[in-house]
Amino acid sequence: MARAWHLKSRPVAMPGPENFELKELPDVPLAQGQFRVRNAWLSVDPYMRGRMSDVKSYVPPFAIDAPMQGGAVGTVIDSANGDFPVGAQVLHMAGWRDEAVVGPELMPQKLPEIGVPLHHWLGNLGLTGATAYFGLLKVAEAREGDVVFVSAAAGAVGSAVVQIARNKGMTVIGSAGGPEKCAWVRELGAAACIDYKAGPVLPQLAEAAKAHGKGGIDVYFDNVGGEHLDAACALARDFARFAMCGMIDVYNDGKPQEMRYLIRLVSARIRMQGFIFTDYLAHMGEFQADMGEWVRAGRMQSRETIHDGLESMPDAFLGLFRGANTGKMLVRL
Structure with missing residues (x-):
């Protein structure tokens, strides 16, 4: 059974474990255009704190008692979308969970095979x-x-x-x-x-x-x-x-x-x-050309602070505010 972290309550100041709850997700059939991804890596980012508050922002707040979201990469394991066949590796926004049903609203991107570790698509290449x-x-x-x-x-x-x-x-x-x-x-x-x-x-x-x-x-x-x-x-x-x-x-x-x-x-x-x-999606081609060249030439280093297991997601998130990361904070599933 797939599981996801839900926002249990909205924090007043620094979030704590009491604001999160790990719950099983119902097994729902795929609608046309959707596909199911088994996540391999979850992104942990400071902007997620803003979505825990019910205030107007550039993205809507997380809903109470609903799965949280964030960047993730994984492999398609079931598909009703010909553009994302079984076995494809995908970047999407249904993080905070081990499996996800993904549709167009979660901005999926099929990843090219360029010989880089999968989690790099949550870092310098993403x-x-x-x-x-x-x-x-x-x-x-x-x-x-x-x-x-x-x-x-x-x-x-x-x-x-x-x-x-x-x-x-x-x-x-x-x-x-x-x-x-x-x-x-x-x-x-x-x-x-x-x-x-x-x-x-x-x-x-x-x-x-x-x-x-x-x-x-x-x-x-x-x-x-x-x-x-x-x-x-x-x-x-x-x-x-x-x-x-x-x-x-x-x-x-x-x-x-x-x-x-x-x-x-x-x-x-x-x-x-x-x-x-x-705001600058029209310039993604320019970014990908420059960044791809730098990565291939060894001119972009990266470090990751990695937590293991879905259970560690809140601890990894709270670590951002203690300065507990060097480079990208990630959760490996």
């Missing part, structure tokens, strides 16, 4: 890599010679941004939590990485920008918000561009953030733009 690529190159319009500041640079999206920027001839300053993560960010090609756990962000960023960026930054890729965003405002050069991907610092506490340097948006003429990767 939504994660596309988010980094479009945010950096389309939203922030980053270009060769720019100084790019990336928060959560040891995370899934952040580590991809670091490498894309390096591959495009930019200077990168990353931020990560702890010496080990910072060492990995520098290994990926960052000129410097500040350790936000070692002290306030702003003076560390100022020192790195002085050494590697002539005292300022041209682009900020924000995964964190809060103190990182304020430091980026303080050190932004005129006409800097900010790609606002996420604000994991403020997803759970609900507290107002002190922004001492936000006023510089006016004087420095900073452009700040939020985005989601689906």
Whole structure:
């Protein structure tokens, strides 16, 4: 019997085990156009926290007492859709479960056989890599010679941004939590990485920008918000561009953030733009060509923090907010 994690209740602040319930799924026949997938890997992503709250957003909230959703890859085991035959490997949005009945509403993508491990389609070759690529190159319009500041640079999206920027001839300053993560960010090609756990962000960023960026930054890729965003405002050069991907610092506490340097948006003429990767689906061909070349040439590294078994999904998800991952957080089934 297939099983799925359901949202049992909506968290007020930091989610806990009490908000989740693992339940069996009914065995339903396939309608025309649907197919059944046995999932092999589940994606674990910070944006899922927003869907646990009943607020208006770019995707609807998870329903109470209904299976949760997220990225997943697996193999078709039964099909009523000629485009997705038995044996095909598929990327889709029916995660948080071990088997899924998938239709067009779950955005399935039949995966080409290019000789990469299946879980890479949840990382640099999938939504994660596309988010980094479009945010950096389309939203922030980053270009060769720019100084790019990336928060959560040891995370899934952040580590991809670091490498894309390096591959495009930019200077990168990353931020990560702890010496080990910072060492990995520098290994990926960052000129410097500040350790936000070692002290306030702003003076560390100022020192790195002085050494590697002539005292300022041209682009900020924000995964964190809060103190990182304020430091980026303080050190932004005129006409800097900010790609606002996420604000994991403020997803759970609900507290107002002190922004001492936000006023510089006016004087420095900073452009700040939020985005989601689906805004740029028309450019997927460009992304796949660039990313595919970089992956084949060994110019894109990836690390994964892997939890095993469907039962571990909530623990993996909550680990995102403790900084428990380096690179992509995944659950292996």
